[in-house]
Amino acid sequence: MSTVIAFIGLGHMGGPMAANLAAAGHRVRGFDLVAASLEAAAGSGVEPAASAVEAVDGADVVFTMLPAGRHVLALYRDGLLAAAKPGTLFVDCSTIDVADARAAHEAVTAAGHRALDAPVSGGVTGAEAATLTFMAGGGEAEFARAEPLLAVMGKKAVHCGGAGAGQAAKICNNMILGISMIAVSEAFVLGESLGLSHQALFDVASTASGQCWALSVNCPVPGPVPGSPANQDYRPGFAAPLMAKDLGLAANALRAAGVDAELGLRAAALYEDFARGPGAAEDFSGIIRTIRERSARTAEQDTAQNGTTT
The missing domain is CATH 3.40.50.720 (NAD(P)-binding Rossmann-like Domain)
Structure with a gap:
């Protein structure tokens, strides 16, 4: 009707x-x-x-x-x-x-x-x-x-x-998603540093205990999942500023409820920085590039320090 x-x-x-x-x-x-x-x-x-x-x-x-x-x-x-x-x-x-x-x-x-x-x-x-x-x-x-x-x-x-239970479910779900995308991205960057190909890591993790939506559907590296934003230069998708907004709402709720959630609060801070900078027009999976860049800077600093010490 x-x-x-x-x-x-x-x-x-x-x-x-x-x-x-x-x-x-x-x-x-x-x-x-x-x-x-x-x-x-x-x-x-x-x-x-x-x-x-x-x-x-x-x-x-x-x-x-x-x-x-x-x-x-x-x-x-x-x-x-x-x-x-x-x-x-x-x-x-x-x-x-x-x-x-x-x-x-x-x-x-x-x-x-x-x-x-x-x-x-x-x-x-x-x-x-x-x-x-x-x-x-x-x-x-x-x-x-x-x-x-x-x-x-x-x-x-x-x-x-x-009243409000729908919003509660939404921010809890997206807190899981934001944290898992960071975890998947860090794992791929670690794999790169260890000489592991993207496809090999995907083939293992997507059929093992590391399987999750952030990996199997929205994979943050190009190649393994053809439809993921990573294959389109991180064009959203689910835009990083929207993830930052949702994680910010989750952070507000965590603080108000007195929940000790270190990963949720850390994910909110990481996406807030990402969305204000290079991720302003990118899919939220583009945070892997920030993780990769920070890792490279850390490696350079370690090399410089070790060189000086030697």
């Missing part, structure tokens, strides 16, 4: 997600501050609205895909909730701080509506191919209402618990 949907945020992720909903026969009204994004969505069957408030007028479900929690909260509090009809389901697919997600839930329910946080995994490719994974937090009834729409945009939706 067709649903009237408002979709706010039509960028690299939101645009194709809204287009998939429209292609499935739903009426989708969209809005984005970037005119080019709004125009592109209109070409994919999304009805362009003049404002976010106009988009939600009469909608049954409102999806948001925005950069940060402050944008979600500001949008909700600056007219969006007041413009929606009573009982509207608000589904936020942004990746934001757990505390902001819970605050968003409170604002939505206080205004007489229903809320679900449903961040995604799968990147732009997954958004375009409708193969995203959704991690949802909120009530069971809200998840049941949203699930058929999530199924249009993705291949899996998991109800993780109450």
Whole structure:
């Protein structure tokens, strides 16, 4: 059955997600501050609205895909909730701080509506191919209402618990991913220093206990996995600044919860530096080049020191 949907945020992720909903026969009204994004969505069957408030007028479900929690909260509090009809389901697919997600839930329910946080995994490719994974937090009834729409945009939706649980699952998952990519990259750099070919290490680790997604799908060296960003000069993929953002959210949660997680905090710091520098426009797997360069500098310093001592 067709649903009237408002979709706010039509960028690299939101645009194709809204287009998939429209292609499935739903009426989708969209809005984005970037005119080019709004125009592109209109070409994919999304009805362009003049404002976010106009988009939600009469909608049954409102999806948001925005950069940060402050944008979600500001949008909700600056007219969006007041413009929606009573009982509207608000589904936020942004990746934001757990505390902001819970605050968003409170604002939505206080205004007489229903809320679900449903961040995604799968990147732009997954958004375009409708193969995203959704991690949802909120009530069971809200998840049941949203699930058929999530199924249009993705291949899996998991109800993780109450308000903010979807965001919690997202940052935990991406903390694992960030740490594992660093570990895989360090292993390849070590293998290079020991004369081991990339293919040999891959052939062993991908079928042994070192196997993980960062190795088998997003391998950080060119060759073993033809579809990995390493074969396209580290063109994202999953951009390093997005990984830095997610790990920063994980670091905030770790500190707030008092969790002693040395690797999570260290990974956050490494990706923050990488994203501000050479990784600003690269896939997150490009961090291997930084590890390789730092290793070379360390080796040069050791050689210089040993030479001086001798």
